[in-house]
Amino acid sequence: MTVDRLPPVAPEVTATLVEDLSPRLRKRLDAAVTKLGARPTHRDGDTVTIAVDDESELRLHAPGGVVATVDAVTCGCLLAPACVHRAAAACAAPTADPAPEPADRPSRAAPEPASATDPGSASSPEVASPAQRAAADALWSAGAAVLEAGVDGAGAVTRSTLLRAAHTARLRHLPRAAGAALSVVTLLRAARAGDPSYRTADLVTALAELLGTAHRVGTASGAELAAVRGAARRPYSPDGSLRLYGLFTEPVVTDSGHGGVRTWVAGSDGRLCTVGDVAPGGVGRALGVADRAVRLGDSALTHRELGRAGLAVSGATVSPDGRLGAGKGVKAVTARGAAWTEPPLAALWETPPAEQAARALRSASRYAAPDGGGSDLLFLDVELLGAVRESGGTCLLARCEGGMCVRLTVADDDPALAHRDNLTLLAAAPGARLRIIGRLVPALHPRLTLLACSHPTGEGTIDLGLDRLRRADLPDPAAPVHLAPLQPEGSGAHSPLYLLERRVEQTVPAGRAALGMLGDVTAETRRMRRAGLPTAAGLLTALCTSAAQRDRDLFGRLLPADTDGFATYWLAAARYTADVAESLCAAAWQPTQAR
Structure with a gap:
């Protein structure tokens, strides 16, 4: 059995199942998770069945793709419902993300002031309420316990404590801290399962975000508190009529088992927006959704097609992070797109790389409130130099404006996606001049994850996670991978x-x-x-x-x-x-x- 075959489970469901175990069964929980992971599973519609043994089965019922209640996890063994199997299955499954709010549903930008008689209500804009401070203290204690034990000691019980604290924080209108806690749980599970995509640096970042946010809840006030508190909903605001031009489409695969795509478009003024389709399903869903029609008005364009075409949208709604809403009042029709070398898209490549990097760093700061909107994307004209071997693998070296050398890496190493194969082929084309789009990677040297590029032949563009280059597309199809000499780095x-x-x-x-x-x-x-x-x-x-x-x-x-x-x-x-x-x-x- 693999985690990908289990439906996501709501955090409060996992926490409740673990809390209901006796002390003796809690000590056996990690071993039960490992044992259950070796058992066969079967999916029938919304129900996943796990063969606990030759006579007993455990079922997870996930209407809508998520196990949302404790009663949705049932076991047929003699000790049920007080057995360890239900909690073990919940701990082995991915943690469900909070349900998104409908795009056309009105929402408040901030919770209303707390009343003196309601300890569970949201705080006033000036200071955190006692209930919020208590929730933040619980998150701090849970995060400190993870640091005390380390990955090796942070078993299912420790993770369930984090899940309970995250659920309480969300009820107390602290979605940013709750999201950080869920990220820590997901990374802990990946680390203990030996997931090859796990990186210790990612867990360091998530733990620092969790502890830092929890600490600041009790000390922040005013606008700072609003940023620390975060926003549970994505408030979409009306934006009138928009003329949009497709840039590229990237696959999205999350640690929680969700998959889909995000298509980037630019307005006439150069503002970046996205049209996404992400739901439970993993990498398989990401590859399939790319060829489905976008959920925006009456447009029949698929995501791949929109990345190279255009849209005329009326009644548009846009969230603060640049996501386009798909409410009933939104109308969209297909329009002519623009090449990357034509206005208005060409202007994205005219900003100096240093200015783009400074903007991206402000967006990617580990402790700043995320603002999205593509501010972490860089648009560069480069000359490929070849591959460079690093301790973590091989990356592609390129030279951009001013002679600066940039290291280009894959956005996702999953072999089902085209990132790695495309990077390997591009390494066989030293001297090729490309227009690229990448996402900044904070490092002591210029570094990007490569998302899209112009075609080596000069005709069209390549979505590097979805489209696959061929040898025939290279200037010299017979050329081997070229290893670039190491470049001198800054002090x-x-x-x-x-x-x-x-x-x-x-x-x-x-x-x-x-x-x-x-x-x-x-x-x-x-x-x-x-x-x-x-x-x-x-x-x-x-x-x-x-x-x-x-x-x-x-x-x-x-x-x-x-x-x-x-x-x-x-x-x-x-x-x-x-x-x-x-x-x-x-x-x-x-x-x-x-x-």
Whole structure:
């Protein structure tokens, strides 16, 4: 059985099933999850059946694709419903995303002020309510417990505590913190399952977002509190008539088992918008939806076709992150598109790369409120140089304006998608000049995930996740993959900041205890001070000291570890390294002659 074959389960359902277990069964829960994962499954409509043993079956009923109630998980064993199988199945399944609000449904931008008699209502715009602070404290404690245990110790019970805290936070109108908690749960599950797509850096980012947001709920006020609180709904506002030009279509595959596509379009003024179709289904659904008609008015265009055509829309509604609504009042008809070299699309490539990177960094900041709208996309004219081998695989090196070298990587390594194969073929075409669209990857050197490019023959464009290049499309079809020489990097690439970054990352897999056994870090702190990073040196010392500190009582017995204190030092170190890395990334994108 694989996770992809199980329907997503609502967070509160998993939390309730785990909480209802006896202490004895909770100790057996992780083993039960592993054992259940080896059993065969069968899907019949909205119901997935798992053969627990030769005589018993477990069923997950998912109307609409999501297991939304505790009663939807049933088991036929003799101990049911008090058995461990129901909770194990919920823990093995993906966590369901919150249900989206209808595009044409009115919504409030912020919750109404809390009343003195209703502790569960939303806070006033000025300060968080006591109920919100309590929910944030629960999220902080759950996140600190993950840091204490590490991935190896964060089993199903720890994850269910996070799910319960996330559900409570959503009820208290803290959707941003709740979403961060769900991301942590998803990444923990992927790490423990050995998912090849899992990256420790992703879990570091999610944990820092969770702890940082939970901490700021109690201290923020006014506009800052609104950003920390986030928005549960996507309020669509009327935008009149729009003339849209297709740019490209990208497949979307989420960790929660959802799949689909997102088609990017640009208005006459250069503003970017998206038309999406994402639902439970994984990569298979992403490939199939690309050839379905877009859900926008009466248009018969598929997503692939819209990425190269145009639309005339009347009664348009647009969310703050640039998503086009598909309400009943929206009318859309097919119109002529524009080439990337024609107005208005050509203007997207006229902004200098440094300015585009600065804009993308503001959007991709780990601790800023996401604004979407394509602000993390870069539009560059490049000359391909060839492949470059890295510790994480092979990427494509290209030269853009001002002689700057940019590393281009795949957006998704799933073999069902075309990203990796297309990148390999492009590496066999050194010297080719392409117009590309990529998404910024914050790094100490210019780096993008490659999403779309002009065709090597100069005719049309390629959606690199969906369309597949052929050898015949290259200028020299017989040319082998060309390895580009390593290019000199800026001074930031050799910054000793990594000495603190690796300690922040080491905490996540093995927990606080592993960091506490490192011993003396004087040599590392001395090196950072010499490089002009005294704050980093101080944070490393404080982090390792907090990890190793264990007090004893009068009888010599170890007292409980100070998980809150350690989490505070870890969060400070994670935020510091992120901020410095973003500054170094912005400097790396400056023109060569200006550095």
